[in-house]
Amino acid sequence: MSKGFWLFLVLAAIVSGCTTSELSTEAVDVEVGESRLPRSVVGVWRGVIPCADCPGINYNLSLNEDNTFEETMVYQERDVEPYTRTGTWQIANGILQLHGNDSTSTQFDLSIGGELHMLDQKGKRITTNLADKYRLRKDTDLTGNNPELWNEKRRLGVDFIATGNEPGWALEIDQEKGMYFKTLPSETIALETAIPEIVNNGKTITYKATAETGDLIVELTVQPCEDTMSGKMFTHTVRVKAKGIEFNGCGMFLSTKSEEK
Numbered sequence: 001m002s003k004g005f006w007l008f009l010v011l012a013a014i015v016s017g018c019t020t021s022e023l024s025t026e027a028v029d030v031e032v033g034e035s036r037l038p039r040s041v042v043g044v045w046r047g048v049i050p051c052a053d054c055p056g057i058n059y060n061l062s063l064n065e066d067n068t069f070e071e072t073m074v075y076q077e078r079d080v081e082p083y084t085r086t087g088t089w090q091i092a093n094g095i096l097q098l099h100g101n102d103s104t105s106t107q108f109d110l111s112i113g114g115e116l117h118m119l120d121q122k123g124k125r126i127t128t129n130l131a132d133k134y135r136l137r138k139d140t141d142l143t144g145n146n147p148e149l150w151n152e153k154r155r156l157g158v159d160f161i162a163t164g165n166e167p168g169w170a171l172e173i174d175q176e177k178g179m180y181f182k183t184l185p186s187e188t189i190a191l192e193t194a195i196p197e198i199v200n201n202g203k204t205i206t207y208k209a210t211a212e213t214g215d216l217i218v219e220l221t222v223q224p225c226e227d228t229m230s231g232k233m234f235t236h237t238v239r240v241k242a243k244g245i246e247f248n249g250c251g252m253f254l255s256t257k258s259e260e261k
Helices: 003-016 147-155
Strands: 044-047 058-064 068-075 083-092 095-100 104-111 115-118 135-138 160-164 168-176 176-182 188-191 197-201 204-210 214-226 235-240 245-253
Touching: 003 214, 044 115, 044 188, 068 095, 104 115, 160 214, 168 235, 168 245, 176 204, 176 214, 197 245
Parallel strands: none
Antiparallel strands: 044 058, 044 135, 058 068, 068 083, 083 095, 095 104, 115 135, 160 168, 160 245, 168 176, 176 188, 197 204, 204 214, 214 235, 235 245
């Protein structure tokens, strides 16, 4: 297969969602004439987007301060090389625009709750039943003592966060939306689930859910836990079983209200 044809397939996967059904879209409501370059956009954004013939695509987007970007897609459970694209980015009328050095373009809506929502080729939102999968979250260091980060996670509805080392991993639980787990930094495992089943058993709470790529089971135990890398103390010891592999680490609830659920 030629490089040009492979590139065409990759780009088609982005804008169509790797599905065989026709996209349903709606116009994006943005403020006319708005043009800005917020520093909050600079950083690494990650997500797992749909794929027609694989469990999902690990999508990583690095937005640099000099308005360049690097985009990488890793197809889960497929023996193909990761696809990488570079270019420049800008923001106009509330839309993040990526202009690849290969003359391709991709757009994201910035107006929805601190996330990047992928748009179709016409700059419209995807409204199929998989629309919620076309979103990226900003990568953050969960081990740091950063009150601004915690406040931002609370604002987005995240109830519990956890992290672990050797191998590195990160977990977010939103009890009203679902769970998001990934290994770091390569994301050899990345799972995004629907609302989990919750079982309380004394000091341990168990969350269970199934993603398209496998099961995710999380056990939170009320027991002081020290991060082995940063030395930061957390309130809970966390054990995660993702796609049959066990991970151990530390975590904490972001509000007492969430902990009481």
